[in-house]
Amino acid sequence: MKPAGKEAYLEKIADIINENYDRHVKQVLFYRDGGSLSYTVETDRGTCFLRIVRPQLMDTALQAVEIQLFLMQKKFPVPQIISTAKGEPYLRQEEKGKPCLYILYEYIEGGDPSPEDMEQAGELTGRLHQCMETYGGTLHERDKYYFIDRYLDILRKKKYPRADAFEDYGNAVWEKVKQLPCGYCHGDLYRNNIYKASTGELYILDFDTSCRAFPVYDIALFCNETDYFTFREDAMGKTADMLERFLKGYQRYKRVSREEQEAVYDLLAVYHFQLQATIIEIYGPDCVDDAFLDNQLDWLLRWRAQWDARRGQRTENEEKQVHS
Secondary structure (H helix, E strand, O other): OOOOOHHHHHHHHHHHHHHHOOOOEEEEEEEEEEOEEEEEEEEOOEEEEEEEEOHHHHHHHHHHHHHHHHHHHOOOOOOOEOOOOOOOOOEEEEEOOEEEEEEEEEOOOEEOOOHHHHHHHHHHHHHHHHHHHHOOOOOOEOOHHHHHHHHHHHHHHOOOOOHHHHHHHHHHHHHHHOOOOOEEEOOOOOHHHEEEEOOOOEEEOOOOOOEEEOHHHHHHHHHOOOOOOOOOOOHHHHHHHHHHHHHHHHOOOOOOOHHHHHHHHHHHHHHHHHHHHHHHHHHOHHHOOHHHHHHHHHHHHHHHHHHHHHHHHHHHHHHHHHHO
């Protein structure tokens, strides 16, 4: 999506906004490439945040806009979408002959939440899940194919020699989570997608992966203290601590069963399958090599062994308490 010159591309973005929104652009600055391209835009009416959605994410982005408009109507804390001069919540454009979306938001000054905000973040997520129970729109259904089998298909196409080991692992972990309660799931509620404004208020961002799946998946991702690339022995304990804080706020709005709480650790394994598939779909099969995949498999096997040991120790301690 990049033209010959970076400056020329930024000028093109400015021209498109000037032509289609009731504001004049002073400066466009690249922010990040996270699947969609993001920019901060300085205008005569203040700073805005722009997302340019790539073609492969169009369907989910359109659903995300509908969800965000619904939440805006409910006065739920999400960044406000800025309508075009014609009153539309997004702008359809073309990049190199392919469709894309421009979505402009009001800019919120702030940064990432801290560990001290876990309870407040839990409360906000509980409110989100409760609020979305009244959402009348259609949600994408996410099942085993999305969470597990997409990745297995990619590994087979890459002719990765240890694909069978991933398949055995994926099938086993899915058996543990497939009966969890289903409902609205944000789908990408990692720590950066709850934003802390300079006023102290928390906002939920990025609804592109919203779906009907396991609400506890959102809890797992936000409480996740693991390093995605490197297995760390202390990560499970740190995740458990964050989960305890998070649930204090969350359960003011939604109850979380013990089964769901324990499923957090299995869902963090599922997360590796789901996220890796999404990354490869966006950036292509050559963005990872066999060495990377070997490391991912090692991470998953060590995570499962640690969780099995921790769960077994917890059960043993509970049995001792019953008989004492």
